[in-house]
Amino acid sequence: MNTLPIDRKTGIPCPDCGTLIPVTISDLLGPSGNFTCSNCGRKLSLMRRESAQALNELQKVQAAWRNLDKKSHVNL
Ligand SMILES: [Zn+2]
DSSP: OOOOOOOSOOEEEOTTTOOEEEOOHHHHHSSOOEEEOTTTOOEEEOOHHHHHHHHHHHHHHHHHHHHHTTTSOOOO
16 A cells, blocks of 8 residues: 655634644544544544545535534434
8 A cells, every 4th residue: 555645734624612632644544434523522533435535625514514513413
């Protein structure tokens, strides 16, 4: 398997507390699609097949979810 030369840090902002959960592309493509916020313990599950391509969009969506979260609970 190749290791992708990725310089920039990637992560997912926790929808609960906003802490950036460090997620590498390798993590996204790996066997585990589950991540836990180190700050509040919120668990995130990603569909790895989509996540690598959707990561940028996901970050935008999650920013919107932070607003939606006040109205309705969103499960990842
Ligand atoms: Zn959190």
